[in-house]
Amino acid sequence: MDFDFTEDQKHLQQEARRFLSANCGTARVRQVLDEPDTPFDAELWTAMADLGWQGAILPEAYGGSGMGATDLCAIAEELGRAVNPTPFASSVYAFAEAVNLLGSEQQKSRILPHIASGHQIGCIATAEGAGRPDLECAFVDSSITGRKVPVTDGDVADWAIALANDSHGESLYLIELKRHGVSTSTLPTLDPTRSCAEIKFAGASAAPLGEAGSGKALLQKIHDRAAVFVAFEQLGGAEAALATAQDYAQQRYAFGRAIGSFQAVKHKLARIYVANQIARSNCYFGAWALESQSEELPRAAAAARIAATRAFQLAASEMIEIFGGIGTTWETDCHLFYRRAKQLSLFLGPINMWKERLAAEIEKQWAHADSHGGNL
Amino acid sequence: MNFHDTEHEASYRQKAINFLEQHAERKVIGQPGISSCLSPQALLKAAKEWQALKADHDFACISWSKEWGGPGGSAIESVIFAQEEQQFDIPEGIFQVSLGVCMPSIIKLGSEELKNRFVKPALRGEEIWCQLFSEPAAGSDLAGIRTRAESTSSGWVVNGQKVWTSNAHLSDFGLLLTRTDPTVVKHSGLTMFWVDMQTPGIEVRPINQISGQSGFNEVYFTDVKIPDSQRISDVGGGWKAALGTLATERLAIGGAKGADCRELVALASQLPCDTGTVLKDPQFRQKLADWYVNSEGINLTRMRALTTLSRGGTPGPEMSIAKLVMAEQLQQLCDYAMDLQAEFGIINSPDISEQAAVFQKGWLKAPGSRIAGGTDEILMNVIAERVLGMPGEIRVDKNRPFNELPVGI
Numbered sequence: 185m186d187f188d189f190t191e192d193q194k195h196l197q198q199e200a201r202r203f204l205s206a207n208c209g210t211a212r213v214r215q216v217l218d219e220p221d222t223p224f225d226a227e228l229w230t231a232m233a234d235l236g237w238q239g240a241i242l243p244e245a246y247g248g249s250g251m252g253a254t255d256l257c258a259i260a261e262e263l264g265r266a267v268n269p270t271p272f273a274s275s276v277y278a279f280a281e282a283v284n285l286l287g288s289e290q291q292k293s294r295i296l297p298h299i300a301s302g303h304q305i306g307c308i309a310t311a312e313g314a315g316r317p318d319l320e321c322a323f324v325d326s327s328i329t330g331r332k333v334p335v336t337d338g339d340v341a342d343w344a345i346a347l348a349n350d351s352h353g354e355s356l357y358l359i360e361l362k363r364h365g366v367s368t369s370t371l372p373t374l375d376p377t378r379s380c381a382e383i384k385f386a387g388a389s390a391a392p393l394g395e396a397g398s399g400k401a402l403l404q405k406i407h408d409r410a411a412v413f414v415a416f417e418q419l420g421g422a423e424a425a426l427a428t429a430q431d432y433a434q435q436r437y438a439f440g441r442a443i444g445s446f447q448a449v450k451h452k453l454a455r456i457y458v459a460n461q462i463a464r465s466n467c468y469f470g471a472w473a474l475e476s477q478s479e480e481l482p483r484a485a486a487a488a489r490i491a492a493t494r495a496f497q498l499a500a501s502e503m504i505e506i507f508g509g510i511g512t513t514w515e516t517d518c519h520l521f522y523r524r525a526k527q528l529s530l531f532l533g534p535i536n537m538w539k540e541r542l543a544a545e546i547e548k549q550w551a552h553a554d555s556h557g558g559n560l
Numbered sequence: 561m562n563f564h565d566t567e568h569e570a571s572y573r574q575k576a577i578n579f580l581e582q583h584a585e586r587k588v589i590g591q592p593g594i595s596s597c598l599s600p601q602a603l604l605k606a607a608k609e610w611q612a613l614k615a616d617h618d619f620a621c622i623s624w625s626k627e628w629g630g631p632g633g634s635a636i637e638s639v640i641f642a643q644e645e646q647q648f649d650i651p652e653g654i655f656q657v658s659l660g661v662c663m664p665s666i667i668k669l670g671s672e673e674l675k676n677r678f679v680k681p682a683l684r685g686e687e688i689w690c691q692l693f694s695e696p697a698a699g700s701d702l703a704g705i706r707t708r709a710e711s712t713s714s715g716w717v718v719n720g721q722k723v724w725t726s727n728a729h730l731s732d733f734g735l736l737l738t739r740t741d742p743t744v745v746k747h748s749g750l751t752m753f754w755v756d757m758q759t760p761g762i763e764v765r766p767i768n769q770i771s772g773q774s775g776f777n778e779v780y781f782t783d784v785k786i787p788d789s790q791r792i793s794d795v796g797g798g799w800k801a802a803l804g805t806l807a808t809e810r811l812a813i814g815g816a817k818g819a820d821c822r823e824l825v826a827l828a829s830q831l832p833c834d835t836g837t838v839l840k841d842p843q844f845r846q847k848l849a850d851w852y853v854n855s856e857g858i859n860l861t862r863m864r865a866l867t868t869l870s871r872g873g874t875p876g877p878e879m880s881i882a883k884l885v886m887a888e889q890l891q892q893l894c895d896y897a898m899d900l901q902a903e904f905g906i907i908n909s910p911d912i913s914e915q916a917a918v919f920q921k922g923w924l925k926a927p928g929s930r931i932a933g934g935t936d937e938i939l940m941n942v943i944a945e946r947v948l949g950m951p952g953e954i955r956v957d958k959n960r961p962f963n964e965l966p967v968g969i
Contacts, residue, residue, distance in 0.1 A: 185569070185636075185870045186562050187863040254561050430948050445951040447937070450944030457943050458881045462857030469860050472561045491853045536846060543845035546852055550825055 187468060193258045200262040207231055208266040210517045216269035216377045217520070223340045223370065223379035225269045229302055238276055239300025242284055247297035253474040257416045257467070264420025264496075264528075267520050269377040271305050271337035273531065277413035279306025282345055282406040283358070286394035291358065295343060307341035308410075309359075309383055310403065310533075321348040321385065327365065328357055328390040331382065336531050338381030339370045345393060345406070346385075352397030357390040365389065375527035377520065407532050408485040412470035415485075418492035418528050419463050425499035425521045426456045429506045436508075449506060456499045463488075463495035483549065486542035493529045493538075500525035563863065565640075566870070572637050576644045579617055584610075584648040592916060595652040604730055607651035611685025621659055621683050628667060629680040636869045653775075657726050658682055662689035662735050665805045666754070669792045674754070678733070690731035692755070692779055693802065694724045697967070699931075700938045702737075702806070703746045703799055704957075704965075707781060709738035709753070715787040716740075716753070718761075721780050724932075728764045728777035731757050736786075737802050740795055742963040749962055750798030753790045760784070771924040818890045818922035818929070819915070821852045824897055827915050831900055838900050847896060854889055858882050877947045883929070884939045891926035894919040 189197065208228055216222050232238065241256045242248025256276075263272055280299045283292060283306070298304035309332035312320055321330030328348050338344065344359045361368065365388035373380045394402045430453060433444030443449050470488030473481040500521040504511035511518040529535060565573055587593060598606060614620040615629070622638040624630025663682050667675060681687040698704040707720025718738060728734070734755050741749035757764070761784035766774040793801040825848065828838040838844050861882070865875035897919040898905030907913050908920040930936050944950040957965050 185565065185863060185866045187860070187867045188561065190561075426948075430950075433950060441954055442951050444944070445954060447941065447953070450948075450950050451937070451940045453948050453950065454940035454943040457948060458885060461861055461878050461881050462854060462885070465857045465860035465864060466853060468561060468864070469856070472563070475561060486849075487853050487856055490849060491857055494850075494853075539846045539849035540842065542849040542852065546821070546825065546848065547839065550822065 187472070189254065189258055193255055196255060197258040197262060200259045201265070203231075203235065204262050204266040204268070208268055210267070210520060213267050213269050213377055213520055220376070224271055224337075228268070229270050229272075232270065232272070233302025236300075238272070238280070238302045239296075240276075242280060242296055242300050246284070246292055247300035253412070254471045256413060257471040257474075260413045260416035261420035261423075264417030264422075264524075265424040267377065267421060267424070267524050271307065271340055271379065273410070273414055273417065273528075274307040274337040274341065275299060275305045277410040278308040278406060278532075279341075279343060279345060281409045282308065282356075282393070285405065285409070286356065286402060287358075291391070291393070295358075298342075304342040305337065305340055306343040306345070307335055307337045308406065309335040309338060309344045309346040311335070319347060319349055319354060321346060323348040323350040323355065323357060323390060326389065327387040328359060328385045329387055331384050333382040334371055334373070334380045335368075335383050336527075337379050338383045339368045340379050344383065346390075347399045347403055348390070350396065354399035355396045356393040356399045356402050358393045359385070359388055359390045363388060373527070375523035377524065378527055404482075408481050409474060411485040411489040411532055411538070412467070412474045412481075414528055414532060415463070415467045415470055415488035415492035418496040418525070419460065419467050421521055421524055421528070422456070422460050422463060422492070422495040422499040425496070425503045425525075426453070426460060428517070428521075429453060429456070429499070429503040432507055443506070452502050452506060456495075456502055459491075459495040459498050463491040466491040483542065483545035486538050486545060489532070489538045490535060490542060493535050496521075496525040497529060569636060569640060569870070573640050573644065576619065576641045579619060580644055580648050583613060584650050586647055587649045592910065593649045593652075595650075598651070603651050604654060607654035608685040610651055611655055611683075615684045620685075621663075624667075624679075624683065628675065629683045634869075636866065639866055639869065654688065654727065654730065655685060657691050658687075658689040658731075661691055661805055662733075665735060665801070666792070668804060669752070669801055670754075671792075674792070678754075687732040688727060688730050690725050690728045690734045690757070691805065692722045692725055692728075692734040692736040693805075695721060696723050697969075699724075700935055702802065703750065704962075705737055705739055705750070707736075707738050708742070709740050709751060709786070711740070715785060716791070718753075718755075718781045718784040718786060721778060723767070723776075723778050725764075725777045725779050726775055728757070728779050729766060733757060734779075735792075735805065737798055739962065740798075743961050744796070745959060746957060746962040746965065747799045748796050750793075750802070751791060751795050752793040752798040752801045753786055754792055755784070755786060755790065759786070769924075769928060771921065771928070818925055819894055819897065819918045820855055820886075820889070821848060821893075823915055823918050824848060824851070824893060827897055827900065827919070831914070844900070851889055851893055854885055858885055877943070880939065880943055880947070883933060884936055884943075887926060887929035888936065890922050890929060894923035894926060898923065 212225060212228065216225055236249045237259055239248035240251045240259065241253055244250045280296060283295055299306055311334055312332060321328060321332065330348065332346055335344065341361055344361055346357050346359060347354055348357055359366065365386050367384045368381045371380045371382055433449055433453065434442055436443045466488045470484045473484035504518045504522060507516060507518055510516055595603060611620060618631035619641055621630045622633040622641055623635050626632045659682060663679060666678055682689060693702060695705045695707060697706060707718065707722065709716045709718045734757055736753045736755045738751055738753065739749050740751040761782045763780040765778045767776045767778060768774055825839065828844055831838040833841055835841050861878050865879050868875045901914055908917055910916045913920055945952055
């Protein structure tokens with residue numbers, strides 16, 4: 185039994201935490217929050233690239249470091265803790281992983297080295313408006329037409345992966361964004377520390393990615409992989425929110441005593457701790473499934489995603505309650521967590537979609553076990 | 561990050577499986593195990609035989625040293641055996657307190673003579689122990705016990721009442737916490753003894769629980785004479801001794817057993833509704849996912865604790881969440897499962913009810929699970945204070961003699 189980060193991974197994580205507390209304190213996050221013209225922290229982005237994080241798990245042949253998925257999970261937890269104001273999730277967890285998984289040799293060698301070096305950014309463009317409307321983007325005559333909205337980091341990205349209708353059904357396409365036929369406009373969101381855009385394609389040139397007609401299933405694969413890394417970011421955010429609330433509850437006095445001595449406050453903190461532990465355990469299982477290329481990845485990813493989303497949203501909202509009135513002001517950092525918790529809960533699809541997906545996996549798992557007369 | 565046993569762990573696991581397969585049957589889903597089928601007398605007999613068999617094969621109290629009759633195994637071996645044993649239909653619930661709570665305390669606190677006399681028979685299941693701690697006026701606030709032990713020229717005389725004593729009716733001996741000095745602050749006036757349950761003046765009365773079962777008892781003490789040689793803490797040192805026992809108890813009780821996601825899915829796949837079966841109902845699926853994440857989360861948290869053990873460390877506080885999460889879930893999940901059955905949910909019969917009444921049974925058991933071994937609220941206090949470092953309660957009972965504290969019901 186070795187169900188934990190290794191000593192090396194713990195060391196990597198400590199190094200990441202040290203780096204981020206020096207280079208990504210909340211003051212830095214606030215610069216992006218307060219300046220509408222700053223979509224992300226470019227200086228931090230470059231420093232991260234110098235450490236090799238954008239290419240951490242990409243193969244060395246494409247400019248990466250060839251580390252394991254769990255290594256990146258360890259870093260992701262720290263990026264979440266720091267509420268990092270960068271397009272890391274879009275570019276690394278979703279886009280680079282997708283290209284590495286599905287791309288042709290030519291696509292990989294053309295694109296991935298630039299992603300690994302941080303010189304280019306990728307994103308994933310899936311939504312087409314509120315709810316789950318029918319897919320309208322279409323690939324006709326080797327170009328793509330349609331609208332994707334919202335696209336996280338779409339305004340700062342050089343590349344996008346988009347799903348479109350074509351003669352095979354639904355397929356994935358790679359699109360270079362700073363080209364003719366593509367227009368992007370930045371959109372205001374609940375979390376200004378992350379960027380977001382509407383992208384319009386009007387006959388933009390696009391290259392197929394992965395097997396034609398299998399777009400939906402492939403997108404799900406991309407989501408499963410990305411969800412594990414994002415879950416670690418959510419876990420890190422939840423742990424940071426808990427730690428901040430803990431500190432405050434010990435320092436803030438009311439009725440002649442620290443508010444952390446009141447059971448009502450203790451029990452709130454205990455509930456957050458419980459949710460975080462459940463999230464951590466499910467996240468570890470996700471990391472294991474990813475790294476070991478297990479068939480259980482869809483179930484593990486959904487469980488990690490649900491547990492971590494729940495934990496971060498609980499921690500971020502209860503943290504404000506524990507802070508009281510001051511927690512609702514722009515000056516305190518509580519809202520950085522509150523905003524990011526919501527942002528990450530919607531990125532890669534909402535929680536009810538992941539719950540449905542988990543239910544389907546549970547159904548499969550137990551239908552299979554029962555047909556073999558399996559034991560508990 | 562992996563679930564693999566080390567070479568040694570794998571070979572130990574295989575040894576355990578071989579033993580279990582040779583002497584027991586694997587559990588089957590949807591069928592009640594022997595623990596709920598046998599009469600109390602037959603269960604006791606079967607449990608004692610199973611314990612003796614385990615002792616003969618070095619699978620009883622695996623981590624106890626050879627000196628005390630154990631095989632001197634590691635903590636991880638002990639957990640590996642427990643993992644495998646729970647897959648088998650064996651008589652359960654008799655020795656948990658005896659071996660999980662009382663004997664570790666005797667080994668820690670008792671004299672050499674006492675240990676030589678008691679530890680080995682307890683390990684083999686020949687003698688059973690109970691924990692005589694809780695009282696009607698002292699549950700969560702255990703240090704508030706009132707059972708008096710008064711010093712006399714020939715030893716001690718005990719008067720009072722204990723309650724929630726698991727298996728007192730089966731027990732040969734008990735660990736007894738008493739108040740020896742009510743004039744000092746409450747934590748300082750306690751003393752611990754061991755007692756023979758056949759001593760004149762001890763009366764055991766079963767408590768009928770809402771589930772219809774009687775796992776607990778009231779134990780009355782009327783002028784019970786105990787020699788000073790049966791004292792196992794310093795006079796006034798009982799609280800410190802009890803704290804060690806309670807720490808072991810929280811580990812022994814673990815998660816709440818009962819209906820969970822597997823049973824819920826089995827039910828839903830058979831229940832008709834507008835959309836076919838309940839299993840296909842979107843609302844059901846959302847709830848199932850939430851509960852599944854908790855159950856898996858607890859199982860996997862246990863794996864993390866095991867990893868620490870396997871690496872030779874002491875597990876952190878993570879497992880303190882298990883009972884809190886699973887007891888609450890047992891209550892909510894069973895309640896929902898009965899709602900799914902509509903009016904039929906009210907029927908409580910192993911023969912007629914869906915899934916052999918496992919949800920009705922769990923629903924009746926859950927309130928007790930949320931209380932036994934630390935209430936939800938006490939567990940959350942423990943997490944907040946010991947894990948998260950919150951300040952303790954402001955106490956009104958700390959610096960006043962016990963006999964001057966306000967009392968209620």
